[in-house]
Ligand SMILES: Cc1cc2nc3c(=O)[nH]c(=O)nc-3n(C[C@H](O)[C@H](O)[C@H](O)COP(=O)(O)OP(=O)(O)OC[C@H]3O[C@@H](n4cnc5c(N)ncnc54)[C@H](O)[C@@H]3O)c2cc1C
């Protein structure tokens with residue numbers, strides 16, 4: 001199975017690779033900006049799992065490069081994982097549109113740009129799976145991260161539309177909605193231990209959800225309930241909360 | 244990126260003490276150098292050391308150093324980054340017929356931590372410490388320079404870093420030798436001994452066994468003092484490398500510490516000893532169960548409650564071992580609040596590392612729940628240990644007095660000289676090294 005990982009330096013992506021390495025004849029195509037790290041990671045995968053791995057330079061925000069990037073892959077993927085993302089700094093994004101745009105383009109626009117190319121190929125081949133890592137942060141806007149949250153909201157909506165469209169082409173689209181995950185993205189935050197997932201566990205959960213053909217997956221499971229509660233708070237009250 | 248990190252409360256495996264620390268991540272070397280220059284800095288792996296050896300105001304986590312860099316199946320030589328855990332290595336290489344030459348009682352320790360504590364396993368009497376199988380260490384010095392240390396190059400630094408508790412630099416990567424095996428199971432023999440004399444005799448009688456460790460009933464007194472179950476192990480050779488995944492339990496919350504009292508502990512020990520009916524039992528167990536019985540209960544350190552616990556591990560040279568153990572076990576039995584699991588092992592010869600713990604003799608380890616009388620009691624044990632030329636293991640320690648440490652580790656001065664020569668003295672320190680004046 002050819003597996004294309006976009007944003008492969010993400011800690012979550014690395015553990016997704018570990019979980020998918022048990023797929024028969026797994027060949028990983030690792031794509032991200034930092035190719036020095038990718039070189040090490042691809043070597044690690046080949047040693048750790050005795051699978052094939054190669055790596056490619058890819059920038060989600062360099063939209064015009066995407067078609068060429070995809071065309072140049074030596075073999076077309078059977079599975080594509082969108083793992084790149086940028087949390088950014090909310091307060092900076094409020095003052096500096098450049099930064100806001102970077103957050104939006106990384107989490108949303110870049111994903112649309114590359115996934116439309118992938119979708120066209122999968123639709124033509126009548127097979128394939130797309131896994132997108134969005135976030136529970138997209139389920140309700142909060143003052144502490146609404147630029148990131150709104151981009152993730154758009155991405156979640158996009159994935160659900162894409163799933164609807166690709167259904168008839170025998171292409172499966174899965175949306176992952178993690179809560180807190182202990183990765184380099186959150187390493188400087190003091191996260192509540194009980195609600196924070198380990199990326200290794202998340203990686204395995206993604207594999208399991210994939211094997212079962214799930215459409216959306218929350219992780220940890222408690223987030224499903226938490227977000228239900230958060231979403232049911234009336235706006236007149238919610239706007240006063242400091243979340 | 245700027246050097247502002249939020250402080251977090253962290254602790255060792257014993258959950259005592261808690262320390263407010265800035266956590267830095269070891270990914271970018273030039274940034275690391277800046278962090279080290281701030282001083283009060285120490286490396287941290289998986290935090291499985293019991294006490295305060297991986298605690299400081301600035302902590303460098305090796306969590307991001309997770310890569311395998313090279314493996315040669317002909318020689319068994321593995322090069323990996325220091326944050327790789329023993330569990331990662333077993334997961335990847337057991338199915339291919341390789342195992343660790345030396346492993347501690349948990350697989351959730353990093354290569355960096357295993358080297359820095361120069362850990363020992365149940366086969367120390369044959370093969371020595373972890374460092375015997377370390378062929379090279381890539382070390383980041385306080386000045387930012389990265390050097391290789393091994394038995395040919397920077398030898399002194401190599402011998403100081405193995406067992407050096409993170410006080411010589413940040414281990415970035417290491418080359419270690421794995422051993423070939425042909426089975427994922429262990430042939431186990433369990434031998435029951437009725438008292439200390441019989442227990443020690445059983446160790447000597449079964450010296451040839453590759454692995455040996457005894458669980459000892461630390462609550463037994465009088466003629467039962469030192470009764471034990473000695474577990475011996477040999478790698479099976481059934482050419483079956485399939486690993487059965489162990490079941491997992493979890494202790495998600497601190498247990499009320501009242502649950503652990505002299506009665507529950509005595510009952511547990513009694514039951515554990517009596518569960519083996521015959522004098523000798525042969526069976527076959529999977530490797531995880533033999534080496535890592537506690538790993539199937541995640542966060543078992545919560546069992547001891549909110550105030551935490553510590554482990555007291557000492558070694559006594561062979562010649563006086565029986566008499567010393569008799570006295571110490573007597574004291575522990577009187578104290579009453581001993582632990583569920585106390586473990587006795589036979590050590591082989593000491594190596595030439597400056598701060599490595601093992602020396603030829605018997606080592607005994609047991610847990611104690613934190614309580615106001617504990618440290619005073621342990622100081623009494625220290626005195627006995629010192630009288631019999633023994634010492635206490637740094638990886639478990641959270642309280643030994645500095646003078647006791649200096650009196651029992653005889654190469655501290657040389658170690659300090661090496662530390663000074665690389666500018667580490669006022670840059671790298673843990674709560675432990677400060678307490679002990681290393
Ligand atoms: C259940 C259990 C059983 C155990 N059984 C045994 C046993 O049988 N034998 C034995 O010897 N030990 C045993 N230990 C102790 C354990 O093996 C050691 O404490 C080990 O050092 C822990 O590794 P860690 O990665 O968790 O390191 P930490 O606890 O995070 O750090 C321990 C020390 O290593 C240093 N260190 C860590 N990483 C680096 C690095 N990259 N560079 C430089 N210094 C570094 C730290 O500064 C600190 O001084 C046991 C511990 C537990 C919890």
Ligand SMILES: NC(=O)c1ccc[n+]([C@@H]2O[C@H](COP(=O)([O-])OP(=O)(O)OC[C@H]3O[C@@H](n4cnc5c(N)ncnc54)[C@H](OP(=O)(O)O)[C@@H]3O)[C@@H](O)[C@H]2O)c1
Nearest residue numbers: 009010011012032033034059060084085135180181183185
């Ligand atoms: N961690 C959490 O708590 C959490 C929670 C919910 C959702 N998520 C989402 O999960 C995904 C993975 O996150 P993570 O926690 O694993 O984060 P991470 O470790 O910080 O990884 C994010 C990766 O995205 C890549 N990336 C960023 N901008 C890119 C760009 N323009 N082009 C290509 N790659 C780019 C980076 O790769 P390079 O290093 O190559 O630049 C980076 O390694 C993200 O989408 C994140 O939003 C995370």
